[in-house]
Amino acid sequence: MAQLEKIQCPSCGAPLEWDGRYGQSVTCSYCGSVFLPAASAADDVWLMTDPVARARYEFNNTLDKLEHDIRFEVLRGGKWSAQDRTYLEEIARLEKAGLVRRLASFWAISPHPPVYRALADGEFHIGGQKLPFRKGQEIVWACPMTRDRFDLPLPVLIADFQGARVQKLCGEMVNAMQGRMS
Amino acid sequence: MNIFKRFFGTPQYISQTDTTGDSPNPDPNDVWAFTDPDARDTYEQKGQLRELEQDIRFEVMRGEPWQPEELEYKQEIRRLLREETIRDKGTYWYTSPFPTVYRAAKNGSLTIGGQTISFKRGDDIVFQCRMTRDMKPELTAPVLVDRLQPTNKSQFCGNMGGAMKGMGGKM
Numbered sequence: 001m002a003q004l005e006k007i008q009c010p011s012c013g014a015p016l017e018w019d020g021r022y023g024q025s026v027t028c029s030y031c032g033s034v035f036l037p038a039a040s041a042a043d044d045v046w047l048m049t050d051p052v053a054r055a056r057y058e059f060n061n062t063l064d065k066l067e068h069d070i071r072f073e074v075l076r077g078g079k080w081s082a083q084d085r086t087y088l089e090e091i092a093r094l095e096k097a098g099l100v101r102r103l104a105s106f107w108a109i110s111p112h113p114p115v116y117r118a119l120a121d122g123e124f125h126i127g128g129q130k131l132p133f134r135k136g137q138e139i140v141w142a143c144p145m146t147r148d149r150f151d152l153p154l155p156v157l158i159a160d161f162q163g164a165r166v167q168k169l170c171g172e173m174v175n176a177m178q179g180r181m182s
Numbered sequence: 183m184n185i186f187k188r189f190f191g192t193p194q195y196i197s198q199t200d201t202t203g204d205s206p207n208p209d210p211n212d213v214w215a216f217t218d219p220d221a222r223d224t225y226e227q228k229g230q231l232r233e234l235e236q237d238i239r240f241e242v243m244r245g246e247p248w249q250p251e252e253l254e255y256k257q258e259i260r261r262l263l264r265e266e267t268i269r270d271k272g273t274y275w276y277t278s279p280f281p282t283v284y285r286a287a288k289n290g291s292l293t294i295g296g297q298t299i300s301f302k303r304g305d306d307i308v309f310q311c312r313m314t315r316d317m318k319p320e321l322t323a324p325v326l327v328d329r330l331q332p333t334n335k336s337q338f339c340g341n342m343g344g345a346m347k348g349m350g351g352k353m
Contacts, residue, residue, distance in 0.1 A: 104312040164348035
C-alpha cells in the first residue's frame with residue numbers, strides 16, 4: 001500500500017491524506033471541495049538550479065547525471081525543506097528591495113544555485129535569525145553537505161567567493177564520503 | 183582574412199561589423215546581435231558554431247532576451263556610425279559573444295541608461311557582457327572604452343573565471 005502524505009485542502013485548509021498520485025482528484029472530507037494536487041515547490045528537483053547550469057548539462061547530454069545527483073546526493077532522496085523554500089522567498093524579497101542582485105554566475109557545485117551580490121549592507125532573515133551581510137559580499141543557497149563543511153546552521157552561505165574553474169556534482173565534494181584512514 | 187582581422191585588426195582588410203549605420207532596431211531575441219560576423223564565420227569554419235550559439239544563448243544572455251541597456255548600446259553604436267564619430271577598427275573582442283571593436287574617429291559620447299560615457303579620438307569602444315560587468319564593478323554600463331591590445335587568445339563566456347563561484351580549495 002502506498003505511503004500516505006499529509007496535504008492541506010486549498011479551500012478550507014483542512015489536513016488531508018494523499019496517496020501521492022498526481023492526476024487524480026482528491027475530495028476534501030471536511031468541506032467537500034474537489035481539487036487536483038499539483039507538484040509543489042518541494043517536489044521540483046530543479047528548484048535551486050540556475051537555468052544556465054542546467055543548460056550546460058543538457059548540451060553535454062549529462063542532464064540525467066545532474067538530476068540523479070540532486071535527487072540523491074543533495075536531497076538525499078527527500079524533498080526541499082521549509083528552510084530551503086524560505087531561502088528562495090527571502091532572496092526574492094531582498095532582490096525586490098534592491099539589496100541584492102543576481103550575478104551572471106552560479107555555484108560550482110550542484111545543484112548549482114545562482115549567486116547574488118549585496119548592493120548594500122543588510123540582513124538575511126531565515127529560521128528566526130537575521131544574518132548580516134555587507135555591501136559587495138556574495139550570497140548563495142548552501143546544500144546540506146556545504147553546511148556540514150562550513151558548520152552553517154542554516155542553508156545560506158554569505159562570503160566573498162572566488163572564481164571556480166571546475167564544475168562538480170555534489171557527490172564529488174571532498175566530504176561526500178568519510179572514513180577513518182589511520 | 184579573418185586571421186588578419188583577428189590578429190592585426192587593421193582596417194585595410196574588408197571586414198564586417200555587428201552593427202551598421204543602417205541596421206534595423208535590435209531584436210532582443212537575436213542571439214547574434216552582438217557577434218562580429220567575422221568571428222561567427224571563424225567558428226562556423228571550425229565546426230564550432232553550435233557551441234558558440236549555446237554559449238551566447240545561455241552564458242551571455244542567461245537564457246533571456248538581451249537587456250534594455252544592452253540594446254541601447256547597440257542603438258548608440260548605430261547613431262555614432264551614422265554620424266561617422268566611430269568606425270570599424272577591423273577586429274573583435276576576444277571573449278564571446280565576440281563583439282566588433284570600434285575606434286573613435288573624434289571625441290564623443292554614448293548615453294546608456296541615462297548615463298553618459300565619454301570617449302576621445304583614438305579610443306576603442308566595445309560591448310561588455312553581464313559576466314564581465316559582474317567581474318569589473320567599475321563598468322557601470324555594457325561598454326568598455328579603452329586603448330585595446332591585440333591578443334591571440336579567445337574564449338567562450340562560460341570559460342571565464344566568473345562563470346562559476348566557490349570557496350577555493352575548501353570545497
